[in-house]
Amino acid sequence: MTRTELSQYLADFLHVSAFKDYAPNGLQVEGKDEIRTLVTGVTACQALIDEAIRLNADAILVHHGFFWKNEPEVITGMKQRRIKALLKHDISLFGYHLPLDAHPMLGNNATLGRQLGIIDAEAIEEVAQGLLWRGKLDLAVSASEFSHTLENALGRAPLHIGDSDAKIQHVAWCTGGAQDYIDVAASLGVDAFISGEVSERTFHSAVEQGIHYFAAGHHATERFGIQALGRYLAREFDLVHHFVDIINPV
Numbered sequence: 001m002t003r004t005e006l007s008q009y010l011a012d013f014l015h016v017s018a019f020k021d022y023a024p025n026g027l028q029v030e031g032k033d034e035i036r037t038l039v040t041g042v043t044a045c046q047a048l049i050d051e052a053i054r055l056n057a058d059a060i061l062v063h064h065g066f067f068w069k070n071e072p073e074v075i076t077g078m079k080q081r082r083i084k085a086l087l088k089h090d091i092s093l094f095g096y097h098l099p100l101d102a103h104p105m106l107g108n109n110a111t112l113g114r115q116l117g118i119i120d121a122e123a124i125e126e127v128a129q130g131l132l133w134r135g136k137l138d139l140a141v142s143a144s145e146f147s148h149t150l151e152n153a154l155g156r157a158p159l160h161i162g163d164s165d166a167k168i169q170h171v172a173w174c175t176g177g178a179q180d181y182i183d184v185a186a187s188l189g190v191d192a193f194i195s196g197e198v199s200e201r202t203f204h205s206a207v208e209q210g211i212h213y214f215a216a217g218h219h220a221t222e223r224f225g226i227q228a229l230g231r232y233l234a235r236e237f238d239l240v241h242h243f244v245d246i247i248n249p250v
Contacts, residue, residue, distance in 0.1 A: 001237045003034075015102075018129075019102070024094070026097050030092055032092070034058065037057045037240040037242070038061060038139075038230060038233060038242070039052040039055055039057040039241075039243075042064060044095065048246050050085070051244045062094070062225050065097070096229075098228065114175060115154075119136060122135065132185065134185075134188060137168065138171050141169075144164040145165060156217055158214040161203055162192075162213065176222050178196065191211070194209065195219045196217055196219070
């Protein structure tokens with residue numbers, strides 16, 4: 001497919017125009033016209049770009065791209081090296097942030113819910129552009145057991161705030177840097193809230209509102225959506241797809 005076709009398809013498929021975001025969603029760096037090999041990853045870091053070059057990629061598709069709000073506008077240093085590598089090898093870069101978090105089937109929140117075995121999962125549409133999700137476990141489990149479920153799904157142990165022996169069944173979650181949705185989650189009456197990142201203040205919010213909190217990793221919680229989207233595009237448009245997981249413990 002062509003670069004323009006992919007850009008237009010994803011704009012519609014991910015409902016890009018519905019979101020007010022912190023970075024441009026869509027084509028961020030223009031490469032060759034024809035796309036046959038697609039590399040996906042969480043963040044457009046130099047390591048991902050280097051691996052895409054090795055794999056002879058025509059395009060890279062990420063969740064965390066370039067040109068974030070309030071970042072320096074000059075193209076120097078790290079930013080210059082990344083963009084230079086893309087332009088030198090004629091590789092397009094596509095980035096989709098909140099639209100990928102929110103997609104009802106292939107988004108980060110939807111795919112994380114499936115990985116954790118959460119049923120009756122749904123976005124709370126009136127909160128944060130539908131980025132906060134809730135659902136329940138088939139059976140109530142201890143917080144300790146749920147920590148193990150997270151660890152098995154994500155490959156890293158979460159930080160848990162709360163009584164390890166207490167039972168959990170109703171859960172709310174938002175991947176990535178969504179720790180400040182904990183107050184909304186508590187108001188919903190769920191037993192636990194999951195996000196990727198944690199702040200110092202999150203501890204007090206959890207304790208004082210009596211809600212379990214799990215910080216499961218920004219990168220770790222946002223690996224599944226971009227993989228699912230890449231597999232979907234490969235299947236629909238007969239593309240060669242490589243997901244490249246650049247290890248990030250944060």
